[in-house]
Every structure is written in C-alpha cells, then in structure tokens.
Amino acid sequence: MITLRNISKNYEGVQAVDDISLKIHPNTVHGIMGRSGAGKSTLVRLMSLLECPDNGEVFFNDCRVDNLKGKALRERRRQLGMVFQNFNLFLSRNVFSNVAYPLEIAGVDKRSIQNRVYELLDLVELSSKIEYPINRLSGGQKQRIAIARALAHHPKILFCDEATSALDPQTTLTILQLIKDIQNRMNLTVVMITHQMEVVKEICAFVSIIDNGKVIKNESVQNLFSFPHTGTAHELISPLRYSDVILKKQRLHLVGNTTEDILSRLAKIYHTNVNIVTGSIRSVNNKSVSNFIIELTISEGTLNTIIADLRSQKISIEVLHA
Ligand SMILES: Nc1ncnc2c1ncn2[C@@H]1O[C@H](COP(=O)(O)OP(=O)(O)O)[C@@H](O)[C@H]1O
Ligand SMILES: [Mg+2]
Incomplete structure (x- = not known):
C-alpha cells in the first residue's frame, strides 16, 4: 500500500502538486491520468522518492519513507522500479550491460549478474538480442529492455511515467500486455502515469485523475466509465464509451x-x-x-x-x- 498524506510540491511559484492525499492498493495497476502539465511526473517523483515533498508524508505500508536519508533511502529506492517515455537507456552500452547496470552499481557478483540478466531478458522475450547495441532496437524493444532493467532488483513497485507515449498503438498494446503479465506474475504494484485514456482502459483497475496539481477523481475504472462526469474529467473521459472496457x-x-x-x-x-x-x-x-x-x-x-x-x-x- 502506498499512502500519500497531504503532499505538496512547489517550483518557483508553480504549485505542481497541491495537497494530494491518495491510497494505492498493493498488487494492482493504478493509473494516474491528466493533461500535460497537470503534475503527474512531479507526483511520481515524490512517490518514487526521487524528490521530497515541501509538505505532507509518503508511506509504504505503515512505514514513512519521504524523510529517509543516506543508506536507508538508497535501500528503499532499490525496491522501486522506474520506466520512462524516452527509455533512458545507455546508448554506449549493449543490451546485456544496460540490464546489468543496476546490479553492477549495487556490487552484485559477476555470476549472479549474468544469471539475473538472462532471467530478465527471458521475461521480456529478448534473450536473442543480448549482444545488440541499443540503437539497433525498435522503440518497443527498447522499452522491453528498460522494463527488464527496472525489474533487476525484484522491486515491489513499478512506476511507469508515460511508458507507452512514444510508441505506436500496436506496440503500445504489446507493452501494456507485458506490464500486466509481469504485474500478475510478480504480485507487483504498478503505477501507470499517462495522458492516454486507452492505457487506463486497457490495464488499470483504479485511476486517479489529476488536474492543476489536485486529484479531481479517484475511482475504479469500471465506475469511471459508468457515470457521467463534468469538467476536466468529462473532457478526458467522454471520447470513450463504457462499452470500450466491457468484455x-x-x-x-x-x-x-x-x-x-x-x-x-x-x-x-x-x-x-x-x-x-x-x-x-x-x-x-x-x-x-x-x-x-x-x-x-x-x-x-x-x-x-x-x-x-x-x-x-x-x-x-x-x-x-x-
Ligand atoms: N523541476 C521543475 N522546475 C520547475 N517547474 C517544474 C519542474 N517540474 C515540473 N514543473 C512544473 O510543474 C508543473 C507540473 O509538471 P509535471 O509534473 O511535469 O506535469 P505532467 O507530468 O502532468 O505533465 C508544470 O507547470 C511544470 O512546468
Ligand atoms: Mg510528465
């Protein structure tokens, strides 16, 4: 369980996150949706302990984590995986050494690194590309490698910030499918930050809609499509019909x-x-x-x-x- 209590973040007068309280249940895919500039990335940086809130508290289960420092902070961060829109891979390293990187900096021995990298590449179905340079991979393959790397330390939570926004619709579906599969297999909590309703509809169980640094809706995806909405929620939701989420x-x-x-x-x-x-x-x-x-x-x-x-x-x- 991730619990945010009244967290705020201000950047030189811009209130990027404004008094947000939120619970994210374990073992689910939770969407954070909103327009560009709504405060989604800031919120995920606060949840993933990359930045500290100006006010408020962040808890993982019952443990307060926003005020951790030094070794305790590094250990917590290791339990979190991050995936970004632009993959953030090292172009100078090949597939193997990109996935190996987080293990290397944690001082894991060579043999264990090799075993884990094979396991991870198997998971994302790219074992055959182990020696490839990154620039020879497609966008979807790059994102698979980034996902493999994010899972290196067996994280409990995976944060995906616009992970499919640079991909075509077909590739988006296969990446969402992979994330859903991994979530199931590893009992992960996945936080999907996105401006795309299709992403929410496809794999999220719950969604929080953010606007101007505030949560304006927080509910199950089924409910989101079941009832009429007003304002920003309406603008974001109305292009899609409820029938789009009913199987x-x-x-x-x-x-x-x-x-x-x-x-x-x-x-x-x-x-x-x-x-x-x-x-x-x-x-x-x-x-x-x-x-x-x-x-x-x-x-x-x-x-x-x-x-x-x-x-x-x-x-x-x-x-x-x-
Ligand atoms: N490091 C920063 N310095 C200054 N302003 C920032 C910084 N990060 C975000 N902002 C501002 O905070 C607001 C929310 O940004 P962001 O969290 O990136 O939104 P989103 O991810 O929803 O597009 C924007 O107005 C943005 O310009
Ligand atoms: Mg963003």
Missing part, C-alpha cells in the same frame, strides 16, 4: 487465408483466448482458402481493432450474433 464474448466468421499464426498472434496481441468453433481449409485455384468460426472475449473497441487488423490482411470477417 463480451464475440463470435467471428473468417474467410480468407487465416493461418494458425494469425490466430495465435491475435491471442497474444489482444490478450484473449481464441477458441476455434469450426474450421476448414480448402484449395481453390491452388490457393488455400480457410473458413473459421472463432470465439473471443474482448471489448467492442478491441473488436473493431481486430476487424480492421484482419481486413488489412485480406481476410473477410462477419460478426455472428450468438
């Missing part, structure tokens, strides 16, 4: 060159089971034409994305109503 069983009829690869990619990217209800493959003019009926449990928003995705691969789709 429903959908039955699709696919005709074209649907391969197993395509179906397993769907399952992976869109974080869903793909059940094949019926399937057959025929050869027409030496081309194989498949005919599949599949079932997926997805939101309406994801359904539309999948339809566009498959149509772009020349597969015709009909949504069947069960």
